Amino acid sequence: MKRRIIETADGSRTILIEEWQEQYHSLHGAIAEAYHVFLKSGLYKVPEADVAILEIGFGTGLNAIITLLEAEQRSLTVRYTGLEAFPVKIEELNQLNYVEMLGKSELSKPFREMHEIPWGKAHPITQDFSLTKLNLDFRDFSSAPSYNLIYFDAFGPRVQPELWTPEVFSAMYEALLPSGILVTYSAKGSVRRAMQEAGFLVEKLPGPPGKREMLRAVKTDVTSTASLS
Numbered sequence: 448m449k450r451r452i453i454e455t456a457d458g459s460r461t462i463l464i465e466e467w468q469e470q471y472h473s474l475h476g477a478i479a480e481a482y483h484v485f486l487k488s489g490l491y492k493v494p495e496a497d498v499a500i501l502e503i504g505f506g507t508g509l510n511a512i513i514t515l516l517e518a519e520q521r522s523l524t525v526r527y528t529g530l531e532a533f534p535v536k537i538e539e540l541n542q543l544n545y546v547e548m549l550g551k552s553e554l555s556k557p558f559r560e561m562h563e564i565p566w567g568k569a570h571p572i573t574q575d576f577s578l579t580k581l582n583l584d585f586r587d588f589s590s591a592p593s594y595n596l597i598y599f600d601a602f603g604p605r606v607q608p609e610l611w612t613p614e615v616f617s618a619m620y621e622a623l624l625p626s627g628i629l630v631t632y633s634a635k636g637s638v639r640r641a642m643q644e645a646g647f648l649v650e651k652l653p654g655p656p657g658k659r660e661m662l663r664a665v666k667t668d669v670t671s672t673a674s675l676s
Contacts, residue, residue, distance in 0.1 A: 452542045456656070459548045462507065462539055467606045471506050473632070475657030478509070478548055480632065483655035485510050485598045486517055488663055489630035493595050497524045501593075501622060503585050503610075504600035505529030508561045509545055512554055515576045526569075528579045530588055537562070585610055590622040597623060599631035604638060611638050616645035616664075623666040634660035 449465045457476030464470070473480035490498070498518075502510055511527055518525045540562055546554045557572045561580075564570040569579045581588070585601060586609070597619055604611040611633070619629055631638070634651060639662055642649045647664035654661040 450539065452539065457548070459509075459545060460543050462535065464602075467602070469602055469606045472509065473655060473657055475655065478513070478545065480655040480658075481509050481513055484630055484632045484661055485600070486513060488652055488661065489596050489598060489628055490514060490517060492628055492663075495595055496522065497526075498596060499526045499594045499624075500528070500596045500598065501590075501619075502527070502529045502598040502600060503588075503619070504598075504602070505531035505534075505580060506600065507535055507540065507543055507545075508558060509543075510598050510600060511561055511578065512545060512558045513549070515557060515572060516549065516551060516554065518576055519573070522575075524575045526577050526579075528581065528594075530581050530583060530585055532582070532584050534582065535562070586615060586618075588622075589618050592622065592624045592627075594622050595624055595627050597627070597629040599629055599633075604633060604635055611635075611641060613641045613644040616642050616647065620645045620647060620666055625666060627666045629664040629666075630661070632658065632661050634658070634662050638662060 450462050452460050453463045454460050455472060455474050455477045457479045459477040461470045461472040461477045511529060514525060546558055560572055561578055566580045566582045569577050571577045601607060601610040639649050642664045648667050649662055649664045651660045652663055
């Protein structure tokens with residue numbers, strides 16, 4: 448499939464898959480979306496200082512590098528696992544401008560290292576941030592309860608509905624520790640119902656720029672609708 452680099456509304460770049468008319472990040476701002484969905488609505492709600500994160504759709508590494516930056520600023524220890532079925536090419540990564548847009552030149556080395564480390568093993572990117580990348584189909588992933596937080600950043604249900612099913616979310620539920628959180632940019636009714644069928648307590652939240660709503664799901668036996676906001 449043909450892919451090309453495009454600029455989003457906040458100046459940060461993303462990758463467009465032309466055949467699907469689907470991009471890796473929001474056209475209304477790649478960095479803005481990442482902060483709103485995955486940090487503000489996810490990482491900031493995790494009470495632990497030692498955080499295990501699973502990302503479904505490692506892609507460009509944007510979510511990982513801003514998580515590393517936030518971890519340093521918040522004195523967190525992060526063990527990050529990123530799943531990706533189709534790794535981004537180096538020539539594409541070289542055109543992305545996240546480090547420049549974040550105004551943090553010191554992130555150049557860790558961002559490059561995130562993409563250069565071998566797959567399948569944990570690698571320390573900084574003293575307090577380790578990364579394990581797994582090159583596999585999301586539907587083939589399973590884990591005992593190990594994670595505090597899941598960034599569910601797969602391509603949208605319009606183009607890959609098979610990744611947004613009760614079966615996939617059941618695997619996510621099993622991978623989370625008690626009270627673990629899953630966040631995603633999608634707010635489709637079918638996605639919410641699939642999460643609920645898997646056992647999650649699901650709430651709608653205000654979405655990132657250009658999107659009215661998003662979803663956050665919590666692994667809990669409590670049947671109340673209390674919000675984490």
